Amino acid sequence: KKTAAAAAAAEPVQIEDDRTGLSVETLKRAFADNLFYIQGKNADIATLNDYYMALAYTVRDRLLHRWLGTIKAQLKPKVKVVYYLSAEFLMGPHLGNNLINLGIYDQVRQAIQESGLNLDELIAQEEEPGLGNGGLGRLAACYLDSLAALEIPAIGYGLRYEFGIFDQEIRDGWQVEITDKWLRYGNPWEIARPEATVEVKLGGHTEAFVDGAGRYRVRWIPGRTIVGVPYDTPVLGFKNNTANTLRLWKAEAPESFDFQAFNLGDYYGAVNAKMYSENISKVLYPNDEPMQGRELRLEQQFFFVSCSLQDIIRRHLYVGGKLENLDKNAAIQLNDTHPSIGIAELMRLLVDEHNVDWDTAWQITQDTFAYTNHTLLPEALERWPLSLFGSLLPRHLEIIFEINRRFLQEVSAKFPGDTGRLARLSLIQEGPEKFVRMAHLASAGSHAINGVAALHSELLKRDVLRDFYELSPEKFSNKTNGVTPRRWIMLSNPELAFLISESIGDGWIKNLGELRELERFANDKEFQSRWRQIKLNNKTNLTEYIRKRTGLVVDPHSLFDIQVKRIHEYKRQHLNVLYIITLYNRLKQNPELEITPRTFIFGGKAAPGYFMAKLIIKLINSVAAVVNSDPDVRGRLKVVFLPDYNVTFGQRVYPAAELSEQISTAGKEASGTGNMKFSMNGALTIGTLDGANVEIREEAGEENFFLFGLTTEEVYALKARGYNPWDYYNGNPALRQVIDQLASGVFSPGEAHLFEPLVDHLIHRDEYLLLADYQSYVECQDRVGEAYRDQEHWTRMSILNSARMGKFSSDRAIREYCEDIWGAVAVDVALEEYVQATA
Numbered sequence: 001k002k003t004a005a006a007a008a009a010a011e012p013v014q015i016e017d018d019r020t021g022l023s024v025e026t027l028k029r030a031f032a033d034n035l036f037y038i039q040g041k042n043a044d045i046a047t048l049n050d051y052y053m054a055l056a057y058t059v060r061d062r063l064l065h066r067w068l069g070t071i072k073a074q075l076k077p078k079v080k081v082v083y084y085l086s087a088e089f090l091m092g093p094h095l096g097n098n099l100i101n102l103g104i105y106d107q108v109r110q111a112i113q114e115s116g117l118n119l120d121e122l123i124a125q126e127e128e129p130g131l132g133n134g135g136l137g138r139l140a141a142c143y144l145d146s147l148a149a150l151e152i153p154a155i156g157y158g159l160r161y162e163f164g165i166f167d168q169e170i171r172d173g174w175q176v177e178i179t180d181k182w183l184r185y186g187n188p189w190e191i192a193r194p195e196a197t198v199e200v201k202l203g204g205h206t207e208a209f210v211d212g213a214g215r216y217r218v219r220w221i222p223g224r225t226i227v228g229v230p231y232d233t234p235v236l237g238f239k240n241n242t243a244n245t246l247r248l249w250k251a252e253a254p255e256s257f258d259f260q261a262f263n264l265g266d267y268y269g270a271v272n273a274k275m276y277s278e279n280i281s282k283v284l285y286p287n288d289e290p291m292q293g294r295e296l297r298l299e300q301q302f303f304f305v306s307c308s309l310q311d312i313i314r315r316h317l318y319v320g321g322k323l324e325n326l327d328k329n330a331a332i333q334l335n336d337t338h339p340s341i342g343i344a345e346l347m348r349l350l351v352d353e354h355n356v357d358w359d360t361a362w363q364i365t366q367d368t369f370a371y372t373n374h375t376l377l378p379e380a381l382e383r384w385p386l387s388l389f390g391s392l393l394p395r396h397l398e399i400i401f402e403i404n405r406r407f408l409q410e411v412s413a414k415f416p417g418d419t420g421r422l423a424r425l426s427l428i429q430e431g432p433e434k435f436v437r438m439a440h441l442a443s444a445g446s447h448a449i450n451g452v453a454a455l456h457s458e459l460l461k462r463d464v465l466r467d468f469y470e471l472s473p474e475k476f477s478n479k480t481n482g483v484t485p486r487r488w489i490m491l492s493n494p495e496l497a498f499l500i501s502e503s504i505g506d507g508w509i510k511n512l513g514e515l516r517e518l519e520r521f522a523n524d525k526e527f528q529s530r531w532r533q534i535k536l537n538n539k540t541n542l543t544e545y546i547r548k549r550t551g552l553v554v555d556p557h558s559l560f561d562i563q564v565k566r567i568h569e570y571k572r573q574h575l576n577v578l579y580i581i582t583l584y585n586r587l588k589q590n591p592e593l594e595i596t597p598r599t600f601i602f603g604g605k606a607a608p609g610y611f612m613a614k615l616i617i618k619l620i621n622s623v624a625a626v627v628n629s630d631p632d633v634r635g636r637l638k639v640v641f642l643p644d645y646n647v648t649f650g651q652r653v654y655p656a657a658e659l660s661e662q663i664s665t666a667g668k669e670a671s672g673t674g675n676m677k678f679s680m681n682g683a684l685t686i687g688t689l690d691g692a693n694v695e696i697r698e699e700a701g702e703e704n705f706f707l708f709g710l711t712t713e714e715v716y717a718l719k720a721r722g723y724n725p726w727d728y729y730n731g732n733p734a735l736r737q738v739i740d741q742l743a744s745g746v747f748s749p750g751e752a753h754l755f756e757p758l759v760d761h762l763i764h765r766d767e768y769l770l771l772a773d774y775q776s777y778v779e780c781q782d783r784v785g786e787a788y789r790d791q792e793h794w795t796r797m798s799i800l801n802s803a804r805m806g807k808f809s810s811d812r813a814i815r816e817y818c819e820d821i822w823g824a825v826a827v828d829v830a831l832e833e834y835v836q837a838t839a
């Protein structure tokens, strides 16, 4: 401690220019230096990965002064820090993004070129950190990007999964899961901070006692402890001095564990305990929305939340804050209910460990936490069996009971005699098996609750959280999702970014509303032709990639019709397939039929235990096999399933898309964010009035959007009066033909019954109303095909879509969170004087 203080007081030493300089010469030298001294290689034996690592360290060196400056700026009293708690952060590769945010893309490209290498190849070398399933995790990543862009002090807290989302391979048309060994070659972007390790208790029991001051207290005697070791990754703002932190926790065994066992001579017991502890951060659960009530998952949630809250309190006390004022220094956002155990854990830390009285602790907790809901699907709402919960977190269960007792008292006071309401609002679901309802815990323990698109927020108030809305309407607001234009336009679509900047300046990158200025080019022939040429180039790139990955040759001049997202019945990839088969049948029945040549492209992973989703993947591949090998439709129809859809692949796909499929059953998709990425990059949307589609259409103009399908109200009404898919099957010959073909094995030669489960579900139950929406979808798709023939008009619509997507920048979303929920403001970051970054 003393030595450190003395060192800090000493005259600063000049840090070498070789680690900060931005000239091409300096960059080249640093790159060569890192290859030699960090990777321990020279050009004779270096692999592409060695070069990637050498470049990554070169870039990392150049962001460290910002990172340290930001950490210092955040550790000042009175600064309010946003803590974003999320079980998933789907960051995507860092290298290209960091080059953009540092504003050194061009110098680095040149330096790498002059070193005899190709920057794109090095960027492609990075193994993407896939620490998320889909939209929810990617949203967290976009929000970190915007927080840094807006210079808001923020820390993202999550789990450092050793295995992220599985890699997907397709064998014989079926999905096969491969473990994602993303840390295999090391991770140059993270720094371990073992000195900031924290302890987490699990299991055991509680004991009541009376403390020295005569107060009733409870202590938790854990069954076991684990430690959390933080790994920090910098998150740069766009061309500013902010570099926030993503802090991910790795679970390890405490030292004491082994020693105890060693003393007894139980070496294997000790090693076993160590392995058991490390299990907690081993693997990301690959189920997207439906929850799976596994004990290990609850352990993961509690583990990272407890580590993070202890860290937050430690920071707060370090800057001299008082616990009563935690909410003045900290805004904690719950990314869905996955971290909502934090409400009970903060209560425990305050009441049990810091001796704060209950009422004060509850006030602090409510003022500090806010909760974002991301789904209306009943099967995705987290609830934990009381027995499981109590055995892992005995003290938290007691605390939840006490929160509930007081909470229901308040409800009774407001709605006397309304016992039905009490049962509906209770944090505990009664019945033969009792459950803790995590959305109720999150709602009761937060001062703000929000949905992620206008429609979704309305439905929340009307359905899932209706009673909470009636109790505390002031807590509710909408925060429509957004995505970062840095990754999703600049990095993914550099040619388009260049054209836009050339036309309207580059202010749009920080202020996406400025894209509106593109409207004046919508009818400009010269601009239109450049716009089209860029789309064609991006399509050609994707074509090349498709050929490499699947061997399929597709025509870059055909309409690129793309659906990429997790595979789910509610997202209705199979509705898309019903249309493909319809088109196929038309072409077979009328070989002379003129249609707009189309390439249907799919991508997405299915949860490994979700049979229907896996069958949908098989269906797409089976239909592709028949269609792609049929000479009768050659040149007019192609179907591609691209394996292993992830962030990296998304960056190739959105810029190449012309039609974006957003076809979920109305009322089921909370927001969607892919819909925004497509539209920004000039794809037109075919979609239902669901999630953020509603607002995208509002912004783009209804004449620039292909709308079909039942509305949410119509879906409710139809279900209420009794939906019978048979009626649609019987009443629509084209539909009946498609279903009959699936049922009879036309697309599964030799396995006639393969798609029976799908067909059965469609004609008997059809929970997601595919048959009800089929005709409307087909007609809409036909209009798309027609519209594409008028390329001038199509291009105009495409330009207008991009021009009007300013609202969907995550910068706008984060500004709204800051103003309405967090009370967070920008903080200037001063760079240390001893580093003089010179270009």
Ligand code: GPW
Residues within 6 Å of the ligand: 133, 134, 135, 136, 137, 139, 288, 289, 290, 336, 337, 373, 374, 375, 380, 452, 481, 669, 670, 671, 672, 673, 691
């Ligand atoms: F169920 N979302 C997701 F709400 O990707 F927790 N995974 C999830 O587990 C959940 C939601 C959860 C998605 C929504 O489906 C999507 O509509 C939304 O755009 C996205 O979260 C971000 O808000």
